Amino acid sequence: MLKSIYNWIDERLDITPLWRDVADHEVPEHVNPAHHFSAFVYCFGGLTFFVTVIQILSGMFLTMYYVPDIMNAHASVNYLQNEVAFGNIVRGMHHFGASLVIVMMFLHTLRVFFTGSYKAPREMNWVIGMLIFMVMLGLGFTGYLLPWDDKAYFATKVGIQIAASVPLIGDQIKELLQGGDIVGAQTISRFFAIHVFFLPGALLGLLGAHFFMIRKQGISGPL
Amino acid sequence: MSNEPKKQKKEVTRRQFLAYTLGGTGGFLAASMIVPMVRFAVDPLLQDKGESEFVKVIALDKLSDEPVSVPFKMLQKDGWVEEEVDLTAWITKNASGQVQALSPICKHLGCTVNWNTEKKYPNQYFCPCHGAHYEKNGKNLAIATAPLDEYEVKIQDNYVYLGKLGPNTKVTT
Numbered sequence: 378m379l380k381s382i383y384n385w386i387d388e389r390l391d392i393t394p395l396w397r398d399v400a401d402h403e404v405p406e407h408v409n410p411a412h413h414f415s416a417f418v419y420c421f422g423g424l425t426f427f428v429t430v431i432q433i434l435s436g437m438f439l440t441m442y443y444v445p446d447i448m449n450a451h452a453s454v455n456y457l458q459n460e461v462a463f464g465n466i467v468r469g470m471h472h473f474g475a476s477l478v479i480v481m482m483f484l485h486t487l488r489v490f491f492t493g494s495y496k497a498p499r500e501m502n503w504v505i506g507m508l509i510f511m512v513m514l515g516l517g518f519t520g521y522l523l524p525w526d527d528k529a530y531f532a533t534k535v536g537i538q539i540a541a542s543v544p545l546i547g548d549q550i551k552e553l554l555q556g557g558d559i560v561g562a563q564t565i566s567r568f569f570a571i572h573v574f575f576l577p578g579a580l581l582g583l584l585g586a587h588f589f590m591i592r593k594q595g596i597s598g599p600l
Numbered sequence: 601m602s603n604e605p606k607k608q609k610k611e612v613t614r615r616q617f618l619a620y621t622l623g624g625t626g627g628f629l630a631a632s633m634i635v636p637m638v639r640f641a642v643d644p645l646l647q648d649k650g651e652s653e654f655v656k657v658i659a660l661d662k663l664s665d666e667p668v669s670v671p672f673k674m675l676q677k678d679g680w681v682e683e684e685v686d687l688t689a690w691i692t693k694n695a696s697g698q699v700q701a702l703s704p705i706c707k708h709l710g711c712t713v714n715w716n717t718e719k720k721y722p723n724q725y726f727c728p729c730h731g732a733h734y735e736k737n738g739k740n741l742a743i744a745t746a747p748l749d750e751y752e753v754k755i756q757d758n759y760v761y762l763g764k765l766g767p768n769t770k771v772t773t
Contacts, residue, residue, distance in 0.1 A: 462639050462646065
């Protein structure tokens with residue numbers, strides 16, 4: 378049944394080469410944990426992506442209940458956490474996954490660093506990776522404000538004060554981040570937009586470039 | 601001495617075995633991710649609706665056979681928002697003392713009906729939008745396809761209490 382549906386589509390669109398090209402490729406021996414267990418360090422990049430997928434999915438579901446507004450943000454988070462079935466799990470996935478992404482990404486960066494994989498011809502992919510790192514930190518920073526509780530509020534105040542300490546343009550950066558004179562109504566709606574539209578958009582583009590380059594250039598050789 | 605077809609022993613190939621086990625494990629992992637999220641999303645469908653409260657609206661002796669429009673407030677719980685909403689009911693008490701409270705929302709397209717405002721239809725509920733009209737008990741006479749909804753009524757200490765809105769029970773078609 379499934380087979381015949383697939384064949385019907387494949388006859389018309391010839392999709393087999395497409396996914397073959399994406400999925401069917403040899404994993405070199407030195408990155409395969411079945412050959413050398415220590416090769417598990419090569420899994421960190423994939424794990425980062427896996428957790429990122431969980432973040433995107435759980436985030437999409439959270440916005441079904443969340444309202445980015447100073448009157449409703451905390452009440453809606455409280456509601457989805459405590460009243461909605463599996464709310465604590467879905468928000469837990471997003472909450473703990475956020476930390477896990479940073480941890481995994483850091484481990485992946487360490488692996489790339491210590492295997493020297495950033496060297497020619499892969500310098501551009503290192504740069505893309507650093508941009509992804511910054512986007513991820515931006516996602517963490519903007520997402521932290523959204524529950525609009527004490528921790529969120531003061532963490533954002535501190536973060537914005539750090540940004541404000543930049544010489545010359547610090548005050549402008551501060552006002553741009555806040556969207557106004559204080560951390561308040563305009564800040565939360567701005568951070569929400571950045572958190573769910575701008576940074577994820579940038580992230581997907583960068584990930585595309587990251588994966589394209591690794592397929593084009595292949596995994597770096599053994600040490 | 602019939603030639604029985606050779607019974608082929610169905611063997612699971614190594615490839616199939618791997619496909620099943622890896623597929624099964626992957627499916628299980630994916631499900632453990634997706635199921636909580638889907639359950640989370642469909643929660644409004646499965647949430648306990650709860651018993652509605654009854655609200656005291658008017659003294660019984662102020663009612664008669666002539667419908668009166670009675671405004672009242674009811675607590676509405678909408679997710680994390682709880683607020684009092686303003687509602688209105690057309691309440692009548694017939695000769696045998698039975699009280700009926702009708703919703704003023706037209707069953708055609710949701711405008712507000714009024715009692716006895718159209719000369720053509722005396723002693724009827726009339727909707728100004730498309731001319732739907734109803735009998736005193738809410739029975740639909742034209743345009744609308746259903747009788748006016750009615751509130752659950754409870755009488756206590758000579759006061760009328762209204763509860764949940766539901767389909768009309770007095771009109772038989």
